[in-house]
Amino acid sequence: MHKDHLIFALLLITAGSQALMPKAHAENAPRHIEVTAKRFGFEPAEITLKKGEPVDLVLRSTDVPHGLRFRELNVNVTVGKGGTSEIHFTPNLTGTFVGHCSVFCGSGHGSMALKLHVVD
Amino acid sequence: MDRIVYLTLAAALLPAIGCKANPPGPMETRIVSSAKHHFFVGNKKQKNPLAATPDTIADGKEAFSHYCVACHGMDGQNTGVPFAERMSPPVPSLTSRDAQDYTDGQLKWVIDYGIWPSGMPGAKGTLSDDEIWSIVVYLRHLPPAGSLGEPEMYSH
Numbered sequence: 001m002h003k004d005h006l007i008f009a010l011l012l013i014t015a016g017s018q019a020l021m022p023k024a025h026a027e028n029a030p031r032h033i034e035v036t037a038k039r040f041g042f043e044p045a046e047i048t049l050k051k052g053e054p055v056d057l058v059l060r061s062t063d064v065p066h067g068l069r070f071r072e073l074n075v076n077v078t079v080g081k082g083g084t085s086e087i088h089f090t091p092n093l094t095g096t097f098v099g100h101c102s103v104f105c106g107s108g109h110g111s112m113a114l115k116l117h118v119v120d
Numbered sequence: 121m122d123r124i125v126y127l128t129l130a131a132a133l134l135p136a137i138g139c140k141a142n143p144p145g146p147m148e149t150r151i152v153s154s155a156k157h158h159f160f161v162g163n164k165k166q167k168n169p170l171a172a173t174p175d176t177i178a179d180g181k182e183a184f185s186h187y188c189v190a191c192h193g194m195d196g197q198n199t200g201v202p203f204a205e206r207m208s209p210p211v212p213s214l215t216s217r218d219a220q221d222y223t224d225g226q227l228k229w230v231i232d233y234g235i236w237p238s239g240m241p242g243a244k245g246t247l248s249d250d251e252i253w254s255i256v257v258y259l260r261h262l263p264p265a266g267s268l269g270e271p272e273m274y275s276h
Contacts (some may be wrong), residue, residue: 071250100248104186110247 200270
């Protein structure tokens with residue numbers, strides 16, 4: 001009888017931990033964002049993130065080398081011609097930040113902008 | 121009123137200047153310089169949002185190397201630019217008092233919109249505001265003349 005209780009308790013603990021594990025993992029998993037850069041713009045051109053939420057940002061170029069920089073957030077990622085790069089960061093400030101292409105890419109380079117909203 | 125005086129003087133000088141690219145005389149240089157500093161170049165009061173740090177100076181140098189070096193050289197003092205003295209007006213040294221007397225806001229304005237009818241083109245849209253402000257920081261911390269060599273495009 002005592003042995004049965006022990007097995008039952010172990011089963012409960014195992015089931016409980018299995019039920020909780022995926023949730024905990026989902027809460028801590030970085031948010032995945034994909035941004036495409038091409039002369040002369042970003043797609044999407046506007047994104048919203050949560051302060052303190054880790055982010056995996058993938059930058060993809062469909063033409064020449066590009067970059068994406070948010071000076072205030074100390075974020076800068078560059079990508080080669082037709083390539084893909086990834087950066088992990090956690091926004092620690094709230095507000096609206098404008099990111100620019102950080103690799104000179106031609107006549108419209110200065111007009112490339114991505115608006116990032118960071119909310120609580 | 122002052123603006124009318126400057127425009128009248130400019131109109132009077134026009135026939136003398138003609139279309140030939142002669143170097144401007146001392147009086148023309150003084151009049152045009154004063155007019156630029158006091159009337160034509162705007163944005164006098166805007167402050168640079170970027171602090172002068174080693175990082176922002178490096179950023180400015182990087183941005184400068186993409187757009188400005190063809191005429192101003194790597195050092196902002198025309199080193200290695202073969203036509204700098206043949207322009208009318210000649211390409212100024214950016215360490216000169218004429219350039220350094222502009223406020224940060226005015227330097228931003230000049231880079232944004234250029235200066236007509238000199239050869240200085242505007243960079244708005246080609247460079248971002250952030251890059252242009254970093255160039256303004258770099259302009260305040262230019263290296264000694266010749267210390268960075270000549271632009272790569274003139275050495276091939």
